[in-house]
Amino acid sequence: MKWIALIAASLGFFLLLYLVLHHDMATLWEQWLAIGATGYGLLVLIHTLPIALSALAWQSWGQTWNKAGETPYPFSVFLLARWIRESAKLLLPLAQIGGDVIGMRVMTLHGMKTKEAIAMTTADITLEVLAQLAFTAVGVALLSLLVSAEQAYVFVLGLIGAGLVIVAFVAAQRWGLLHLIDKAIGFIAKPLLGSEKNLLGLHDSLLGYYRNKGAVIRSFMLHFAAWLAGAVEVWAIFWLIGHPITLLEAMLIEALVQAIKSVAFIIPAALGVQEGAFILVASTLLASTTPALALLASLVRRGRHLLMGLPALLWWHVYELRALNRRGTLERSQPKETQP
Numbered sequence: 001m002k003w004i005a006l007i008a009a010s011l012g013f014f015l016l017l018y019l020v021l022h023h024d025m026a027t028l029w030e031q032w033l034a035i036g037a038t039g040y041g042l043l044v045l046i047h048t049l050p051i052a053l054s055a056l057a058w059q060s061w062g063q064t065w066n067k068a069g070e071t072p073y074p075f076s077v078f079l080l081a082r083w084i085r086e087s088a089k090l091l092l093p094l095a096q097i098g099g100d101v102i103g104m105r106v107m108t109l110h111g112m113k114t115k116e117a118i119a120m121t122t123a124d125i126t127l128e129v130l131a132q133l134a135f136t137a138v139g140v141a142l143l144s145l146l147v148s149a150e151q152a153y154v155f156v157l158g159l160i161g162a163g164l165v166i167v168a169f170v171a172a173q174r175w176g177l178l179h180l181i182d183k184a185i186g187f188i189a190k191p192l193l194g195s196e197k198n199l200l201g202l203h204d205s206l207l208g209y210y211r212n213k214g215a216v217i218r219s220f221m222l223h224f225a226a227w228l229a230g231a232v233e234v235w236a237i238f239w240l241i242g243h244p245i246t247l248l249e250a251m252l253i254e255a256l257v258q259a260i261k262s263v264a265f266i267i268p269a270a271l272g273v274q275e276g277a278f279i280l281v282a283s284t285l286l287a288s289t290t291p292a293l294a295l296l297a298s299l300v301r302r303g304r305h306l307l308m309g310l311p312a313l314l315w316w317h318v319y320e321l322r323a324l325n326r327r328g329t330l331e332r333s334q335p336k337e338t339q340p
Helices: 002-021 025-034 036-059 075-091 096-109 114-146 149-174 177-193 202-210 213-240 247-263 273-285 291-333
Strands: none
Touching (some): 002 025, 002 273, 002 291, 025 291, 036 075, 036 114, 036 213, 036 291, 075 291, 096 291, 114 202, 114 213, 114 247, 213 247, 213 291, 247 273, 273 291
16 A cells, blocks of 8 residues: 555655646746735635634534543544644645544544544535535536536536445445444554554444434535535635636636546645646636746645645644653553562
């Protein structure tokens, strides 16, 4: 698996390098810096909304009670875990599932049982993807208003293909696939999440979450709202680079770019994929947007990724060090066995 991740990361890096070198790097760098601290601060502020909405959606599944008095896990825990989970996806050399595993790890550091953290996060991922499918459908509908039916045909086929994959994923969960992957997840996640014994019965726990219809509806609606909020960031980015677009155009760009990134999920941080998607969607579908402007918009979003992501990963590192110190203190406090 490591060599697959290495190949995927290399392909993404060289694609990004090609796209940047294909344009005037000096001009791109100058325009990127021209956004300034105020501009990037505005983008960080805007992006706190989709993070908060996604954290609320995750909390919708929070039927687990902590160990200290049966109190529900507070929103702040989910907000922190979502921030770290997203940052790991965007900055670390991992496929997207790696960021989700790190999110599960953060929840266990707050006392949640490993099995429940995995089941809850899996349910959250499923509803997030379903909401993205609906958001992409909205994007395709907008696409049909802006371009000819022939131009929209490829995107419609992609939407249908994505829908079939999601339906298969949900059906597999319902019909017991997780019985087979309990041990597989244990093998993948064991370095971060602990013993495989903690994961027994994962399938039954996941189905228990899906039986909560209220949580399903709340999670879907909140994730859909989070996807919509992401379009506001795209609108703000194009405004900051001096090329304002409408909110509907921003929604179209965000929906199709995110769909393309999801297809290429194996490439860490969507290196090159995000930039190529911005160029394909924005410069192809919006006549007034040049490939250079579309690339600049993607690089500005990368800048926001760094500003929000690096502090989150540092915070996660601090949490891990604290957990390691607590474990070491506990081990030292236990009496040592004497040899006869």
